[in-house]
Each structure stands twice: as C-alpha cells, then as structure tokens.
Amino acid sequence: AQSVTQPDIHITVSEGASLELRCNYSYGATPYLFWYVQSPGQGLQLLLKYFSGDTLVQGIKGFEAEFKRSQSSFNLRKPSVHWSDAAEYFCAVGVGYNQGGKLIFGQGTELSVKP
C-alpha cells in the first residue's frame, strides 16, 4: 500500500542547532517527493521537491533533503535552525498523476524551537 510515515510527531531543538526530520515512504514506482511547511494559521508552503536526478535537493529557507532509494527515505535537514522555523512539516509522495496529481501526506512533524 502507498503510504508516508513521519515517525516523529513532535521535535524540539535549540535555536542554532541542526535539524533532521525523518520521512519514509512506501511506493512501488519511482517516487515524486515533497516537503511542505505549515506555519500556524497558514496554508502549506512547498519547501522542496524531488523528481529525479541529484538525490540531494535544495529548497527554500536553507532546507535540504536527501532521497535514499535503498532506505525509502526522504529526510529533511537544516544546519542551523532559526526561531521562525517553528511550524509543522509534512512529507508527501505523488502517487497518481492521472488522479488529480494525487499526493499522499505523512502525519506531520511539529517543530518547536527553544531560544
């Protein structure tokens, strides 16, 4: 079955510390992978995407993610977290281009940042 798992529901990091948010997917074909961020009271904003090519992708706001096919993972990283990064982060996989561009989302990881 197609699915996305984000094992960490809530993570707290100190400002300036590094961050890694985990994402594992289950999908039989080559995946199209995404990370979205949702700030409080806001809609989802695309951070980065992986379609093909270089497995390390750069996104906005200093985020990057690495696609590892052997581990079915697409973890999100940032070297130094800022207080404004506190938000909820969603990993998603595209599974149905002919079904309205169907995305399956993970459960989300809420990030808190300590001063």
Add this chain to the structure above:
Amino acid sequence: NAGVTQTPKFQVLKTGQSMTLQCAQDMNHNSMYWYRQDPGMGLRLIYYSASEGTTDKGEVPNGYNVSRLNKREFSLRLESAAPSQTSVYFCASSEATSYLKYFGPGTRLTVL
C-alpha cells in the same frame, strides 16, 4: 496577487446544518482541489477539478459536494454537517493536473 483565498476562516455549525466553503485563485490555474486535515492523518483529498467543467472524487468524498463555478472558483458544500466533518479544510490549485499545488490558508470548521 492574493494566490488562493478561502472564506470563511472559521465556522461553527450544528449537526444537520448546511454550509458552503468558498475558494478562489487568481493564478489562472486550471486545476483546483479540496483537502481536509485531521490531527495525525496529514491531508486527504476530498474532491478535485482537473479543469473548468469537471470534478472528480478524491479519497474521502462522502458527505460533500463541489461546484467548479468558473476557472477561478471552486466551492465545497456540506449538505448535512456531522461531527465527523470537524476538520481544517484546505483549497489548493495548480497549473494543470500536477503535484505542485498552491494552498490557501484554510477554513477551520467545527460541527457540534
């Protein structure tokens, strides 16, 4: 350029009441979508409209209807609201049927 806008931002309904959630986009996108977001479940697709004049069911369409009024507007209607429909509803749009979607700010709906 407002992107994707949704009204209302918040709504409280009683069981059995009806209401329509409005969505509009000003990016000249062909495709529009309605999702619901529930704690611990990510976002799930309710309905989508690949182009003006067409609508299709997503993962969780029961209890909802949609109307693609024109290229800009896509509304979601709850005919007889149920507590299970308490959720945050997001509208999104894309240039064509695409994985790259632009989301609105959401409508937080509570059904008592």
